[in-house]
Amino acid sequence: MNFLKRTIPLIIAFVMGVLMAMQYYVPHKLSQNLLEVVSRWDRIIAGFAVFIGAYSLFHLHWTRIKRKVEGWGYSVFVYFGAIITLIFGFLNGGKFFWHDKQEGTMFDWLYSYVQVPAGATIFSILAFFIASAAYRTFRARTNESTVLLLAAIIVMLGRVPIGNYISHYIPAVADWIMAVPNLAAKRGILLGVSLGAIATSLKIILGIERSYLGGGD
Amino acid sequence: MKVLKKTFFITAIFSIPFFITTILFAQLPAFLIPPAEFKAFDTPNDAGETVSLTWSASPSDAPDVFYILYIDRDKDGAFEKEAMRIKSNTSYRTGAPEIYGYKKGNGNYHYVQLFPRKIFNGETIDKKQVYYFKLAIAAGDSKIILDTIASARAQGNWLHMKKANNFAILIILSAIILYFIVHARRNPNMFLRKIGGLDAVDEALGRATEMGKPVLFVHGLTSMGSISTIAAISILGRIARKIADYDANLKVVNNDPIVMSVSQEVVKESYLEAGRPDAYNPDNVFLVASEQFPYVAAVGGIMTRERPAANFFVGYFYAEALILAETGATTGAIQIAGTDAYTQLPFFITTCDYTLIGEELYAASAYLSREPMLMGTLRAQDVGKGLLILVLILGTILASFGLTFITHLFEAF
Numbered sequence: 001m002n003f004l005k006r007t008i009p010l011i012i013a014f015v016m017g018v019l020m021a022m023q024y025y026v027p028h029k030l031s032q033n034l035l036e037v038v039s040r041w042d043r044i045i046a047g048f049a050v051f052i053g054a055y056s057l058f059h060l061h062w063t064r065i066k067r068k069v070e071g072w073g074y075s076v077f078v079y080f081g082a083i084i085t086l087i088f089g090f091l092n093g094g095k096f097f098w099h100d101k102q103e104g105t106m107f108d109w110l111y112s113y114v115q116v117p118a119g120a121t122i123f124s125i126l127a128f129f130i131a132s133a134a135y136r137t138f139r140a141r142t143n144e145s146t147v148l149l150l151a152a153i154i155v156m157l158g159r160v161p162i163g164n165y166i167s168h169y170i171p172a173v174a175d176w177i178m179a180v181p182n183l184a185a186k187r188g189i190l191l192g193v194s195l196g197a198i199a200t201s202l203k204i205i206l207g208i209e210r211s212y213l214g215g216g217d
Numbered sequence: 218m219k220v221l222k223k224t225f226f227i228t229a230i231f232s233i234p235f236f237i238t239t240i241l242f243a244q245l246p247a248f249l250i251p252p253a254e255f256k257a258f259d260t261p262n263d264a265g266e267t268v269s270l271t272w273s274a275s276p277s278d279a280p281d282v283f284y285i286l287y288i289d290r291d292k293d294g295a296f297e298k299e300a301m302r303i304k305s306n307t308s309y310r311t312g313a314p315e316i317y318g319y320k321k322g323n324g325n326y327h328y329v330q331l332f333p334r335k336i337f338n339g340e341t342i343d344k345k346q347v348y349y350f351k352l353a354i355a356a357g358d359s360k361i362i363l364d365t366i367a368s369a370r371a372q373g374n375w376l377h378m379k380k381a382n383n384f385a386i387l388i389i390l391s392a393i394i395l396y397f398i399v400h401a402r403r404n405p406n407m408f409l410r411k412i413g414g415l416d417a418v419d420e421a422l423g424r425a426t427e428m429g430k431p432v433l434f435v436h437g438l439t440s441m442g443s444i445s446t447i448a449a450i451s452i453l454g455r456i457a458r459k460i461a462d463y464d465a466n467l468k469v470v471n472n473d474p475i476v477m478s479v480s481q482e483v484v485k486e487s488y489l490e491a492g493r494p495d496a497y498n499p500d501n502v503f504l505v506a507s508e509q510f511p512y513v514a515a516v517g518g519i520m521t522r523e524r525p526a527a528n529f530f531v532g533y534f535y536a537e538a539l540i541l542a543e544t545g546a547t548t549g550a551i552q553i554a555g556t557d558a559y560t561q562l563p564f565f566i567t568t569c570d571y572t573l574i575g576e577e578l579y580a581a582s583a584y585l586s587r588e589p590m591l592m593g594t595l596r597a598q599d600v601g602k603g604l605l606i607l608v609l610i611l612g613t614i615l616a617s618f619g620l621t622f623i624t625h626l627f628e629a630f
Contacts (some may be wrong), residue, residue: 028373053474119510196579211454
């Protein structure tokens with residue numbers, strides 16, 4: 001059992017890890033084909049995984065409805081939305097799902113006039129959250145937050161016409177902040193991230209890090 | 218007056234042939250100066266689909282002068298198939314540093330790549346087919362076709378030589394990591410710098426246990442193929458193990474079914490390892506939505522309804538980062554975030570109690586487990602960073618004196 005649960009996955013991780021790392025350095029057609037095959041398998045597995053995801057979602061909400069837990073009414077809406085979408089998806093504008101997808105159907109309408117606006121509404125909340133988060137961060141309680149506050153004011157003013165109206169130097173200083181200290185910090189983070197990614201990959205390929213298989217050892 | 222007339226007459230007689238000659242010869246190809254050194258070769262470091270062609274720039278190069286490349290599969294063919302037509306003041310070797318580097322003379326030579334199979338689309342072509350090329354220079358109705366016939370065969374390459382620098386860096390960094398892994402085996406009491414966010418994990422879990430409220434683990438939006446998701450899964454395993462020990466309640470929200478399946482397995486194994494398989498509830502690791510903003514709405518709803526005592530945001534996040542973290546902050550939960558998405562880091566730093574910045578996300582698993590071999594990789598990361606800092610300083614000094622070879626040495630192709 002341990003052989004199936006541990007050894008085989010570790011061998012697969014090692015072989016595929018080494019193979020795909022080397023693939024990056026081999027431009028030959030065979031290497032490109034290997035990448036294509038692996039990517040295709042990835043998409044196939046992802047396709048099947050959708051059913052697992054859908055089962056998880058419906059099972060969870062069914063349990064919530066059955067047990068009448070707090071907010072179970074929202075779970076009814078999950079079923080309502082899914083069933084409506086499935087019906088119009090299968091109907092496919094009267095041509096049914098075994099034909100190519102039709103344009104301008106009720107399915108499209110649901111996407112364009114329900115899902116997209118709902119998503120946009122959630123996204124628009126971000127503006128208010130940025131304001132509240134900025135208020136909390138920019139209170140000049142320490143030297144660091146004072147520097148942050150000043151930098152933020154300059155960058156914000158530098159990005160709007162009034163900044164240039166107040167002084168021609170403001171956009172230039174804003175650009176400098178973005179291009180020099182900001183970029184330097186960003187690159188510093190990226191270098192660390194790259195090293196961390198290499199170390200993590202190596203740990204997984206060599207089987208030192210096994211927690212992704214479940215358990216620590 | 219007579220002298221003037223005579224002078225005008227003589228001048229006219231001599232000028233007319235000059236003007237006629239100028240007009241005639243301006244139309245003739247002889248005024249287009251043909252290029253030289255026309256060569257074809259297999260494009261290095263490719264899959265074997267392209268052929269490269271190069272020739273020297275001509276003094277005639279101008280926006281209204283064109284180069285035309287003709288292709289044929291037979292050396293003695295008619296060369297009627299036009300493979301490419303470019304303006305003569307474009308396509309120089311400077312645009313192909315992966316082949317010609319950064320030599321000063323690159324601007325004096327033209328360079329193009331052709332896909333012969335695409336040109337002969339639909340025709341059966343042998344793998345070993347040699348292609349023959351002719352070059353012409355043309356302006357208006359004038360055209361000069363060079364006598365030179367260049368030939369090349371498109372071959373796949375087994376090694377991308379221009380990625381050798383990348384390979385060398387990989388080998389050096391891997392060697393450092395392996396060295397420290399072996400070293401950590403011999404010396405398990407290795408000093409590690411403190412990471413505040415990870416030290417606070419116990420505090421967050423303890424708080425959740427005392428309050429009898431759940432711990433919410435929020436995955437980022439990337440799939441299992443992303444290294445940050447793999448790191449997040451590793452952290453989840455460690456946290457789940459601690460939660461099983463503390464007998465607290467863990468909820469894991471996912472937006473990717475594969476990540477969800479892996480998370481279920483990891484959490485289950487952690488509970489098994491802790492000797493509490495009965496406490497594991499597969500319904501606590503679930504998929505909430507596969508799209509970005511429905512995911513945000515669903516997770517936000519869970520936060521406001523169930524009011525978890527601790528929120529973990531681990532993985533790669535996009536615009537949803539601030540909405541999630543700010544919602545969590547309003548519920549009064551202790552929040553720990555870990556991401557390598559540098560654009561979202563400011564939002565997490567602003568709204569979370571602790572943030573694992575960039576590489577700390579990858580260090581978390583080792584830090585939490587305290588396994589010597591894993592800790593060795595942390596030391597290796599620090600040594601690698603030290604090396605990179607040295608190279609950066611050296612590169613800055615050399616670049617200040619106009620020596621840019623170190624920049625090109627680290628260039629990615």
